[in-house]
Amino acid sequence: MSLLRRLTGRGPGGRPRAIPGWDSLDLPWRDAELAVVDLELTGLDLKRDEIVSYGGVVVRGGRVVASTVVYGLVRPRIPVSAESIAIHALRPADLEDAPGLDVCVEALADLLTGRVLVAHAAWVERAFIGRAFAECGLRLDGPVVDTAALARELGLAPRGAETEPSLEGLASGIGLPLHTTHHAAGDALTTAGLFLALASRLDRTEPQTVRSLTNVSHRQSLGAQRRPFPF
Template sequence: MRRPSLLRTPTSPAAKLYAGTPVEAVKTPWRKAHYCVVDLELSGLDPRNDEIISFAAVPIDAGRVLAGSTLYGLCRPTRPLPERSILIHGIRTVDLAEAPPLDEAIRPLITAMAGRVLVVHVAWVERSFLGRAFARQGLRLREPVLDTCELGQLLALTRQQPPAPRALDELARSLNLPVHQQHHALGDALTTAQLFLALATNLEEYIPETVQSLARASQRLSSYRG
């Protein structure tokens, strides 16, 4: 397989749309910004060897989750799925036989993310997997990327509470939020989207939050801790 060049220019209409649509200025008050919450299911956690097998995107506008406008898709992996990943998400190699390959399957997701601030739970996973997939389309993942796991820690610290759970389901439950179907991209993305609303709304009780201030959650955490 030819190694994709990071300098490749976007060619597909989806990629061009993503590259050509600016996202919110970082100073935008958080409620005014447009977000896309993304969750991926993977064959494993090693970005060099493992693959994206399903994804979901849930938009947030005006501080509301648009739960009727979600996106869900499957990707056909290039290798059989390891058994341990099947045990987690329940998706088998055979279930993906009809699915398009990643480069094709990911285009609707790229379209859905165009012009929106990315929100994920535990950012390094999506950063690395999406980063690679985007690079193959000649795209660079736009910054900022907001991380609900970090925002959860920040809220707990701001409230002078013990550290918040890091796992998505436990963090959601700790805030009395519903936990949707776990290890299913759509269920986890909805849980994450609701978590984001709750965290941002509660953080705003202390200071007016903007896209930038939420994006800087980890810096704020270190300054608190320091």
């Protein structure tokens, strides 16, 4: 735990320090640093399910920086459901020797510190990262951008639908290359490309800041209603 303590700079009172990301709210998005994250999970029940792998990449200066990709497996404490194995192809045997949740939290805290969280259907990532952080005495508290919501804003996904648009469908629909699908690092890279395309397209109407993208994400989010999520 000492490494985590050093990393998070927890004060003498032991009060969890927030991961900052608010500083960049009023910057044009190309001037801010963003961290695009994707998680593979044992299932979608926030109370019960856990992270089995995480992937992330930094967007800096309006560019997806390949050298910043992080990826790791996590040993879950509960059985992985057959349905989710069918999606991400990580079997219990693949996860047996993986490190515990603290290593994942450390990597994600590193990635997210000072950066804006971007994810596809971000309410899922936000909820699971938030819970994982809380278990390690950290708080996830920063602006969040949701590519599914941006797509709805642009009319690329039906508004008022009850399900999230698929990442692959959106990316290939606007001619973007797909990275390895249902692999946390691959999906994070695909999401990052999708984010660049969507934010650039929103710029055409009005130059976007982190705040305006966050607002769109909030307004167009399905997360509040906890709609079923189609992988």
